[in-house]
Amino acid sequence: MSVLVYTESENGKFKKSAFEVASYAFEVAYQMGTTVTAISFNANENDALGAYGVAKVLNVTNDKLKTFNAKAYAQAIVEAVKKESAKVIVVSSSTDTKFLAPIVAARLSAGYVPNVVAAPESVSPFMVKRTAFSNKGFAHTQIDSDLKLIGVSNNSFGVKENKVATATEAFSPTLGEGDFSALSVEVDKVVGKATIADADIVVSGGRGLKGPENWGMVEELAEILGAATACSKPVSDLGWRPHGEHVGQTGKPVASNLYIAIGISGAIQHLAGVSASKTKVVINSDPEAPFFKAADYGIVGDAFEIVPKLIEKLKDFKAKNA
Amino acid sequence: MKILVCISNVPDTTSKINFADGGTKFDTTGVQFVINPNDEFGLTRAMWFKEKQGASVHVATVGDASVEPTIRKALAIGADEAIRINSVPKDGFFVAQQLAEIVKSGGYDLVIAGRESIDYNGGMVPGMLATLLDMNYVNTCISLEVAGNKATAIREIDGGKEKIETTLPLVIGGQKGLVAESDLRIPNMRGIMMARQKQLKVVEPINVQTVTNDVKFDKPAAKGAVQLVTTVEELIELLHNEAKVI
Numbered sequence: 001m002s003v004l005v006y007t008e009s010e011n012g013k014f015k016k017s018a019f020e021v022a023s024y025a026f027e028v029a030y031q032m033g034t035t036v037t038a039i040s041f042n043a044n045e046n047d048a049l050g051a052y053g054v055a056k057v058l059n060v061t062n063d064k065l066k067t068f069n070a071k072a073y074a075q076a077i078v079e080a081v082k083k084e085s086a087k088v089i090v091v092s093s094s095t096d097t098k099f100l101a102p103i104v105a106a107r108l109s110a111g112y113v114p115n116v117v118a119a120p121e122s123v124s125p126f127m128v129k130r131t132a133f134s135n136k137g138f139a140h141t142q143i144d145s146d147l148k149l150i151g152v153s154n155n156s157f158g159v160k161e162n163k164v165a166t167a168t169e170a171f172s173p174t175l176g177e178g179d180f181s182a183l184s185v186e187v188d189k190v191v192g193k194a195t196i197a198d199a200d201i202v203v204s205g206g207r208g209l210k211g212p213e214n215w216g217m218v219e220e221l222a223e224i225l226g227a228a229t230a231c232s233k234p235v236s237d238l239g240w241r242p243h244g245e246h247v248g249q250t251g252k253p254v255a256s257n258l259y260i261a262i263g264i265s266g267a268i269q270h271l272a273g274v275s276a277s278k279t280k281v282v283i284n285s286d287p288e289a290p291f292f293k294a295a296d297y298g299i300v301g302d303a304f305e306i307v308p309k310l311i312e313k314l315k316d317f318k319a320k321n322a
Numbered sequence: 323m324k325i326l327v328c329i330s331n332v333p334d335t336t337s338k339i340n341f342a343d344g345g346t347k348f349d350t351t352g353v354q355f356v357i358n359p360n361d362e363f364g365l366t367r368a369m370w371f372k373e374k375q376g377a378s379v380h381v382a383t384v385g386d387a388s389v390e391p392t393i394r395k396a397l398a399i400g401a402d403e404a405i406r407i408n409s410v411p412k413d414g415f416f417v418a419q420q421l422a423e424i425v426k427s428g429g430y431d432l433v434i435a436g437r438e439s440i441d442y443n444g445g446m447v448p449g450m451l452a453t454l455l456d457m458n459y460v461n462t463c464i465s466l467e468v469a470g471n472k473a474t475a476i477r478e479i480d481g482g483k484e485k486i487e488t489t490l491p492l493v494i495g496g497q498k499g500l501v502a503e504s505d506l507r508i509p510n511m512r513g514i515m516m517a518r519q520k521q522l523k524v525v526e527p528i529n530v531q532t533v534t535n536d537v538k539f540d541k542p543a544a545k546g547a548v549q550l551v552t553t554v555e556e557l558i559e560l561l562h563n564e565a566k567v568i
Contacts, residue, residue, distance in 0.1 A: 068479075070449075070459070095480045099461040099495075102449025106418065111533035112446055127537065133348075134440050136339040137541050145533040182458045182488035189482030197480040201567070225568065237503045243464065244478055249335050249440055250359045250498060258567040269335045275542065279565040281557065282548070297560055298548045310554040317558050317568075 003029040003036050004086035005054065006077055008094060009043040016159065016198060017092040019052050023160040024119070024152045025090040026053025031123045032088070035164075039080045039171065041065050041073065050166030052159065058083075058171035067184045068096050074103035076173035081108060081147070083171075088126075089149045094197055101151055111143035114151030117276075134249045135275040153276065154197060155255040194228040196247060201227035201258040202277070204247060205235065208263020208284060208303060212240035217307045218262060224314050230254065232264045248273035263303045266291025283307065323377040323468065323490075326428060327365045328421055328435040328447065329396055330358035330411075331389040335440065341539040348441070348539065357392055360436025364496035366505055367466060368434055369400045375468070378402050380428065384411045384420050390522065397517035398509030404520065409527035413534045414442075418450035420527050425455055430491065432473075437462050437495040442536075448495035458488040464499025 005025035007018035018040075025036045035055040040046055042065060046057040058080050065072060077100070081089060089104065091097045093114060105112035113128055117138070121127040125142050128150060132139040196202055203222040205215060215229075222229045229245060236246035247254050249269035259277035263284060264270060271294045274280065282295040285302050292298050299306055333339070334354040342349035357365065371377040381396040382405040383389055393404045407420045425433055433452075438445035445461075452459030458473075460466075464483065465476035468490065475486045475494060509517070551557050561568045 070461070095462055095478065098445050099449065099477075102414075102418075102446040103453045103459070105415065105446060106450040106453035109415075109533070112414065112444075113534055114445060115443055132442055132536070132539065133333070133339045134335075134443060135542075137341065137539050139442070139536040140538040140540075142535045142537050143533065144535060182460060182486050184484050185487050186485040187479070187482065188484070189479065193481070195481035243499050244482070246498070258561065258565070267336075268338075279561070279567050281561070292548050292550075294545060295548045296546075296565065297557060298550050299552070299554070299557060300550065306554060310557070313554050313558055314568075317562070321562075 002034050002084045002086050003032065003088045003090060004081055004084055005036055005038045005090040006097065007038045007040050007043070007049060008092060008097065009040055012042060012044040014043060014045070014048060017094060017154055019159045020155070020157055021090050021092050021152050022049050022052035022054050023162070024157045026162045027119045028088050028090065028123070029053070031120060037080070037084045037086065039077055041076070046168040047166055051161050051163050053162035053164055054166055055164050057166060057168040059168050060171050060173060064175070064180065067187065069180060069184065070096070070100040071103060071182065072175050072179040074100040074107070075175055075179050077104050078107050079173040080171065087147060089147070091149065091151050093151050093154050097151065101149060105149050108147045109145060110147035110149040111145040112149040112151070113141050113143060115153050116150050117153045117156040119157065131276070134272045135253065136272050153255060155257065156276070194226060196228045196230050196245070196252050196254060199228035199256055201225045201260070202230050202247070202254050202256045203227045203260045203262070204230035204232065204264060205262045206232040206264030207234045215241065217311065221260070221307060221311050221314070224311060224318060232270055261291055261295070262307060264291055265289045266294060323371060323375060323432060324428070324430045325368045325371060325377050325379045325432045325434060326425060326430040327361065327368050327379060327381045327396070327401065328433065329361045329365070329381050329383045329393060330436065330439040330441070331355050331383060331385050331392040332358045332439050332441045335359065339541070341541070345538050345540055355389070355392055357395060358436050358439045360438060360497045362506060363498050363500045364434035364436060364494070365396055365399060365401065366507060367496065367500040369507070370501065371468065372400065380405060382407065382421060382424050384409060384417045384527070386410055393522065394517050395509060397520045397522070398513040399507050400513065402520065404522045406522060406524050407527050408524050412532040414444035414446040415450060416530050416532050418447045418454060419530045421447070421451050422454040423528055425451065432468065432490060433457070433493040434496055435493065437497040445495070448493050452493035455491070455493070457491040457493050459493045460486050460488065461495035463494040463496045466494060466500060
């Protein structure tokens with residue numbers, strides 16, 4: 001019996017969420033009196049997981065798995081679960097993971113609970129707290145199956161150090177042709193820029209910015225802060241920004257440390273989608289904008305005056321605190 | 323091509339969410355229910371396949387009789403036939419197993435479900451369904467073309483998109499992008515009248531063990547008042563020293 005955690009990497013390097021899910025797995029293992037085994041794909045520096053409580057790493061090295069493939073990765077995870085006799089499987093909430101987790105759950109008849117935001121409330125019965133109704137509520141969900149699969153919300157539990165001795169072993173799951181029946185033929189991805197899913201800070205613009213030509217200052221602000229850029233639904237519907245930037249109930253959820261909303265009034269759907277962000281700042285000329293009720297800090301005023309000033313002063317701040 | 327669109331009956335996106343019976347269930351009082359937005363994009367794409375490629379389109383949902391207005395709306399939009407599995411949806415795995423029975427007996431080539439429902443946000447039904455049926459599967463799908471047995475899908479990934487080639491039979495988890503927001507259809511009077519003539523088949527659920535159970539719900543703690551500042555210097559100072567996020 002152990003807890004198995006799927007630690008995601010990109011180009012061989014672990015994502016920050018890998019350390020968060022490992023930390024979560026350690027908490028579960030601690031409560032259950034067992035240890036954590038991780039599974040990684042083509043990852044380097046697997047020993048780094050030891051800092052977050054991972055006692056053993058099953059590292060899969062396979063050129064066919066260089067590009068993410070949901071079915072093949074799921075098959076490898078299922079095999080690792082069986083090899084380790086794992087009872088609990090912990091995964092992240094990335095787009096890739098949400099793609100593969102239901103496959104793992106169905107193959108193992110495991111109760112799958114995604115969007116989990118806190119350590120288990122108890123392990124017998126197994127009870128976790130998760131978001132529901134698109135962040136407008138929480139559910140306390142009991143998992144009754146023998147095998148349990150938990151998807152941890154990004155940036156909710158946090159990265160926690162628990163140093164243990166760790167050992168890495170090569171793991172070669174049996175993959176057949178059928179595992180590659182859906183094949184990636186082209187990936188179009190921005191490199192070297194923070195994504196909404198992983199960024200600590202997200203800078204977002206709404207219709208108050210009047211047109212796509214005015215996004216230069218949003219991008220500049222994001223660049224200074226190392227932030228990802230996002231937008232409201234009307235902005236993506238108008239085609240001012242790509243759909244992938246739409247955050248909110250029907251777009252991407254945001255769970256950053258800091259969310260800055262510029263010229264976004266704060267429709268209920270938008271506020272739901274960004275509510276998991278820890279600190280929210282609103283800049284809007286309308287003091288009655290609903291976003292002011294959901295924000296931690298606000299400036300009432302014209303974004304076209306405030307944002308350039310903010311950029312200038314943040315440059316000074318960054319220069320001083322570099 | 324035979325298409326099944328899986329529909330979830332969810333509170334309208336503008337709904338305020340409350341819980342009843344000591345926080346043990348969702349309070350539906352005064353709530354307007356709609357087709358789950360992610361499913362509606364898929365349904366609209368299915369209508370395109372019907373009109374351009376001669377596909378037949380069925381819709382299925384798991385729910386009690388109260389969900390019928392939502393599924394009637396799908397018929398009014400243009401689906402040919404509807405199936406209601408007569409049970410409250412107990413959890414994602416339960417729903418996937420019920421739908422799998424429908425897909426098996428109906429011989430569908432393409433199953434379109436939403437990436438997730440906006441009520442319980444499980445996001446697991448399409449993937450489980452594909453696995454139970456051993457069909458191909460693409461999630462967060464924002465574009466889908468089918469030519470003969472071959473399907474080309476584009477899915478959204480963190481920070482971009484990915485093109486995937488696969489074959490039918492296929493299950494997709496769809497979302498906005500499958501069609502544009504402006505392509506969504508409001509049923510017209512003719513559609514509503516025709517929907518009344520279409521078959522809405524009610525089938526009983528198969529016996530399935532539920533694996534998860536929402537024991538209790540609560541709402542996020544009320545938020546403190548916003549702290550208004552007048553200068554950007556003050557804002558930077560607060561973000562650095564108080565919130566400690568920069």
